[in-house]
Amino acid sequence: MTVPPRKATIHDIARLSGASPSTVSAALSENWKSRRISEPRVEEIRRIAAEQGYSINMQARGLRQARSGLVGMVIPIHDNRFFSSMSQSFEAFARDRGLVPVIASSMRDRNEELRIVRTLISYAVDYLFIAGATDPEAITALCRTAGLRHVFVDLPGPGAPSVISDNHQGAARLTRQLLADMTGDPTPRGRIYLIGGVATDYATSRRIEGFRDVLAEAGHPPAPEQIIACGYSPLRAKHEITALCDRLGGLPAGLFVNSLTAFEGVLGYLVGLPPEAVEGTAIGCYDYDPFAAYLQFPVHMVRQDSHRLIELAYDLIDREDQTPALYEVEPKLIPPRTIDYGPHGQFG
Amino acid sequence: MTVPPRKATIHDIARLSGASPSTVSAALSENWKSRRISEPRVEEIRRIAAEQGYSINMQARGLRQARSGLVGMVIPIHDNRFFSSMSQSFEAFARDRGLVPVIASSMRDRNEELRIVRTLISYAVDYLFIAGATDPEAITALCRTAGLRHVFVDLPGPGAPSVISDNHQGAARLTRQLLADMTGDPTPRGRIYLIGGVATDYATSRRIEGFRDVLAEAGHPPAPEQIIACGYSPLRAKHEITALCDRLGGLPAGLFVNSLTAFEGVLGYLVGLPPEAVEGTAIGCYDYDPFAAYLQFPVHMVRQDSHRLIELAYDLIDREDQTPALYEVEPKLIPPRTIDYGPHGQFG
DNA sequence: TCTGGTTGCGCAATCGATTGCGCAGTTTCA
DNA sequence: TGAAACTGCGCAATCGATTGCGCAACCAGA
Numbered sequence: 001m002t003v004p005p006r007k008a009t010i011h012d013i014a015r016l017s018g019a020s021p022s023t024v025s026a027a028l029s030e031n032w033k034s035r036r037i038s039e040p041r042v043e044e045i046r047r048i049a050a051e052q053g054y055s056i057n058m059q060a061r062g063l064r065q066a067r068s069g070l071v072g073m074v075i076p077i078h079d080n081r082f083f084s085s086m087s088q089s090f091e092a093f094a095r096d097r098g099l100v101p102v103i104a105s106s107m108r109d110r111n112e113e114l115r116i117v118r119t120l121i122s123y124a125v126d127y128l129f130i131a132g133a134t135d136p137e138a139i140t141a142l143c144r145t146a147g148l149r150h151v152f153v154d155l156p157g158p159g160a161p162s163v164i165s166d167n168h169q170g171a172a173r174l175t176r177q178l179l180a181d182m183t184g185d186p187t188p189r190g191r192i193y194l195i196g197g198v199a200t201d202y203a204t205s206r207r208i209e210g211f212r213d214v215l216a217e218a219g220h221p222p223a224p225e226q227i228i229a230c231g232y233s234p235l236r237a238k239h240e241i242t243a244l245c246d247r248l249g250g251l252p253a254g255l256f257v258n259s260l261t262a263f264e265g266v267l268g269y270l271v272g273l274p275p276e277a278v279e280g281t282a283i284g285c286y287d288y289d290p291f292a293a294y295l296q297f298p299v300h301m302v303r304q305d306s307h308r309l310i311e312l313a314y315d316l317i318d319r320e321d322q323t324p325a326l327y328e329v330e331p332k333l334i335p336p337r338t339i340d341y342g343p344h345g346q347f348g
Numbered sequence: 349m350t351v352p353p354r355k356a357t358i359h360d361i362a363r364l365s366g367a368s369p370s371t372v373s374a375a376l377s378e379n380w381k382s383r384r385i386s387e388p389r390v391e392e393i394r395r396i397a398a399e400q401g402y403s404i405n406m407q408a409r410g411l412r413q414a415r416s417g418l419v420g421m422v423i424p425i426h427d428n429r430f431f432s433s434m435s436q437s438f439e440a441f442a443r444d445r446g447l448v449p450v451i452a453s454s455m456r457d458r459n460e461e462l463r464i465v466r467t468l469i470s471y472a473v474d475y476l477f478i479a480g481a482t483d484p485e486a487i488t489a490l491c492r493t494a495g496l497r498h499v500f501v502d503l504p505g506p507g508a509p510s511v512i513s514d515n516h517q518g519a520a521r522l523t524r525q526l527l528a529d530m531t532g533d534p535t536p537r538g539r540i541y542l543i544g545g546v547a548t549d550y551a552t553s554r555r556i557e558g559f560r561d562v563l564a565e566a567g568h569p570p571a572p573e574q575i576i577a578c579g580y581s582p583l584r585a586k587h588e589i590t591a592l593c594d595r596l597g598g599l600p601a602g603l604f605v606n607s608l609t610a611f612e613g614v615l616g617y618l619v620g621l622p623p624e625a626v627e628g629t630a631i632g633c634y635d636y637d638p639f640a641a642y643l644q645f646p647v648h649m650v651r652q653d654s655h656r657l658i659e660l661a662y663d664l665i666d667r668e669d670q671t672p673a674l675y676e677v678e679p680k681l682i683p684p685r686t687i688d689y690g691p692h693g694q695f696g
Numbered sequence: 697t698c699t700g701g702t703t704g705c706g707c708a709a710t711c712g713a714t715t716g717c718g719c720a721g722t723t724t725c726a
Numbered sequence: 727t728g729a730a731a732c733t734g735c736g737c738a739a740t741c742g743a744t745t746g747c748g749c750a751a752c753c754a755g756a
Contacts, residue, residue: 006414007494009712020736025714035715036734053493058470059411060712063741066354068407070471078426078435087426091453100467102450105439119448122406123418145401146355234689264638268687271642290612291639294619296685337644339616341582357742368706373744383745384704408742411711 008052017048024049028056062124071099072120073129076108076232080260081289082306086131086153089310097314099126108232110134114142121146127317129153129310132203136160149322151313154304155203156326161316163327165304167203170331171210174284175256177300177333179218181282182253191226192254192282193244196237196262199229204258207286211256229258237265245269251277257285263292270297290339298336305329356400365396372397376404410472419447420468421477424456424580428608429637430654434479434501437658445662447474456580458482462490469494475665477501477658480551484508497670499661502652503551504674509664511675513652515551518679519558522632523604525648525681527566529630530601539574540602540630541592544585544610547577552606555634559604577606585613593617599625605633611640618645638687646684653677 010028014021019041026035027045062068071094075083087103094101102125106113113134120128121142128150130139136157143150143160156162178192194211197204208227215222230240237257245251251273257263263285270278278297285292288303308329316327334340358376362369367389374383375393410416421438423431435451442449450473454461461482468476469490476498478487484505491498491508504510526540542559545552556575563570578588585605593599599621605611611633618626626645633640636651656677664675682688 010714011712021713022715022737023735025712026735029714031715036732038734041734053490055466055470055494057411057472057712059407059416059472060741061714063405063407063411063712063743064714066741078432078439079429080432081427081429084432084435085427087432088453091426100450100471101452102448104449105436118403122403123448124405124407142401146403264687267638267642268689271685271687289639290615291637291643294615294643295639296642296644337619339612339619341616358744359742369743370707370745371705373742374705377744379745384702386704389704405742408711409744411713411742412744414711 007057008049008054009057010054013045013049013052013054016052017045019045028054066124067126068124069099070102070120070123070125071097071127071129072117072123072125073101073103074113074116074120074131074133075103075105076132077105077261078103082260082287082304083131086306086310089307090129093310093314106132106134108132108134110138114138117142121148127151129313129317130157131155133157149317151316153309153313155201158324161313161319161322161325161327163309163312163316163329164203165309165331166328167206167331168210168213170286170302170304170333171207171256172214173333174286174300174302175211175214178254178256178282178284179214181300183280188252189248189250190253191220191222192256193226193228193252194222194256194258195228195230195240195244195266196232196258197229198231199227204229207258230262232259232261234261234265234268237262238268239265241266241269251281253280254282255284257283260285260287260289260292263287263289267295288334288340293334293339294337300336301334303332303334303340305331355405356397356402357405358402361393361397361400361402364400365393367393376402414472415474416472417447418450418468418471418473419445419475419477420450420452420471420473422461422464422468422479422481423451423453424480425453425609426451430608430635430652431479434654434658437655438477441658441662454480454482456480456482458486462486465490469496475499477661477665478505479503481505497665499664501657501661503549506672509661509667509670509673509675511657511660511664511677512551513657513679514676515554515679516558516561517676518634518650518652518681519555519604520562521681522634522648522650523559523562526602526604526630526632527562529648531628536600537596537598538601539568539570540604541574541576541600542570542604542606543576543578543588543592543614544580544606545577546579547575552577555606578610580607580609582609582613582616585610586616587613589614589617599629601628602630603632605631608633608635608637608640611635611637615643636682636688641682641687642685648684649682650679651682651688652679 010021010024014024023037024045026032026037027042032042073090077083091101104116117139128148131153133139133152133155136152140157140159150160152160152162154164156164212222228240230236257266275296284300286302288301293301312327358369358372362372371385372393374380374385375390380390419442425431439449452464454464465487476496479501481487481500481503484500488505488507498508500508500510502512504512560570576588578584605614623644632648634650636649641649660675
């Protein structure tokens with residue numbers, strides 16, 4: 001097969017078919033009826049286009065139409081079951097609308113996040129979804145000057161519609177479950193500790209409230225040292241859990257891990273312990289991973305409905321009214337050692 | 349804040365600065381020196397551009413320059429630690445080169461895969477990476493008529509450079525390890541079974557060879573029924589492992605699971621068993637997941653070096669010579685209950 | 697003063713598709 | 727039979743940036 005000098009354009013097809021570029025354009029799109037191109041002509045043109053392996057240049061089309069057919073999404077990190085299943089849903093819904101998804105990860109870095117938003121604006125994405133935003137206000141500012149519709153997911157922003165999990169509810173349920181599994185007295189080692197997340201994040205703060213409320217309800221409001229919002233880094237979490245256990249002289253009675261990434265770090269510590277050392281501890285993790293659900297020890301997991309989150313986000317993007325508002329989706333408590341295939345068994 | 353009628357263009361900046369569009373273009377890019385624009389002029393123009401929140405229109409630039417700054421990658425599925433960590437690396441290398449990554453998942457569907465390739469061609473991606481290709485020849489054909497450089501990853505194609513793991517080696521090592529852990533006699537239940545993957549896939553077939561060679565070496569070449577290449581679907585794998593155990597009257601002595609997705613299905617079955625039922629079985633999985641590494645029972649895992657795979661793929665794309673060739677990367681055997689942070693602790 | 701080089705910048709074509717408008721030829725209908 | 731309506735299609739402008747080429751002003755040297 002000889003390599004053609006360059007990709008065929010609409011002009012090449014026009015030349016080959018004896019039609020004008022306008023006619024070719026119309027014939028290849030759906031509006032040939034409204035431009036009154038005769039059906040035999042259309043078929044002839046399409047035949048030639050197929051023969052030449054013609055494919056439209058979306059840059060040119062986008063330039064003219066002032067829309068690109070791209071949808072952007074920013075996520076903190078790909079390599080995580082929560083966010084990668086969001087990506088999967090995001091892509092599925094994009095396809096349904098004939099849009100092409102562009103997903104970029106910010107590594108939870110504010111500047112990187114803004115850089116990505118600016119880049120996506122340069123590519124004229126038609127809509128933008130931001131999951132786990134670090135600086136929602138700045139993002140909204142950028143989007144506004146570009147006239148770009150955007151929706152926050154997972155972490156809300158004040159400047160645009162936001163769809164998030166009911167973090168308070170999810171955390172409260174998980175905490176209640178862990179308390180029920182705990183047997184110890186309210187000595188330091190008998191307490192439950194929350195680890196991971198960033199306290200100023202909306203999501204984490206709501207979870208902490210849920211955690212706190214349930215403990216208070218149970219008569220043991222948490223001491224400050226019971227809440228270790230040390231961020232999302234696995235290594236940092238490992239460090240913190242190590243320090244905690246050193247202080248306490250062993251694992252506490254309960255452990256509420258605030259994200260999968262933090263849980264990876266915690267696991268890095270637990271791996272080094274004799275199996276029986278973990279037995280007395282009730283462990284829960286906010287977010288679900290099918291493998292994490294079947295560890296050596298039982299783990300309660302909160303499964304956020306990422307599919308529903310994204311579905312709702314797309315709904316919001318479509319609404320005429322882009323007034324900021326908060327929409328909450330119920331998460332689900334998954335019992336230990338349960339493989340949950342989710343509402344869409346086709347994934348995974 | 350009032351919404352401007354539309355995004356500022358280079359012409360707006362030209363008008364505001366009293367310069368011509370060409371000058372503005374040059375001033376905002378790096379070639380103002382070669383066009384001999386005076387430095388004060390450049391600074392003034394940049395100031396005004398910043399003031400107006402100008403951002404370049406990549407569609408227009410791409411159209412003119414016949415390149416988009418996009419780099420595409422097709423993966424089978426996002427929601428999987430192997431592929432999502434590939435995505436992470438893919439994105440990191442793209443950033444280093446000033447490219448914007450576009451990652452799409454084919455769900456391992458041939459038609460979907462081709463649709464995606466065509467779409468990415470329409471968007472004029474500068475390069476294309478295809479991981480786990482279903483129909484490499486067809487992809488190469490499309491890319492050739494578009495004059496698009498592409499590289500296959502994980503599953504090779506005959507029409508372009510390919511970088512893959514040394515599947516034979518990885519499978520052989522894993523098999524050897526499992527054999528060493530097994531105690532049973534070579535009765536059917538005492539045997540080791542390989543489950544998951546598609547036998548006609550290059551990767552799977554090489555792994556099966558590795559598996560077979562090691563068993564033959566040990567004096568027990570596998571019977572056909574010991575190789576259950578039932579695809580990648582978790583549900584299918586669950587079904588097959590269930591059927592197998594029904595036939596055997598329990599778990600076999602060894603289990604070589606051929607992918608994380610199949611492992612999810614297998615796990616779905618194992619979850620329902622009493623813990624001690626699993627004790628006598630040596631289990632291994634091709635591909636690594638940090639959580640899977642610390643299940644109730646020990647699992648040997650093969651970790652492919654996705655970072656290195658991608659790095660090598662980018663190298664190949666740069667080469668002048670795009671002759672098809674196969675490059676192999678060594679995978680690593682991860683002992684049970686080990687958290688491996690990989691060569692790049694920044695991820696995850 | 698004339699030539700030749702340099703500086704600083706603008707004109708206009710170009711990339712590939714879309715689209716408002718208009719034009720010739722044919723049909724319809726009063 | 728003439729006007730109106732319809733059919734089928736092409737012309738040329740347009741989207742926003744890049745780039746080859748050229749031009750005017752200035753300076754230095756002969």
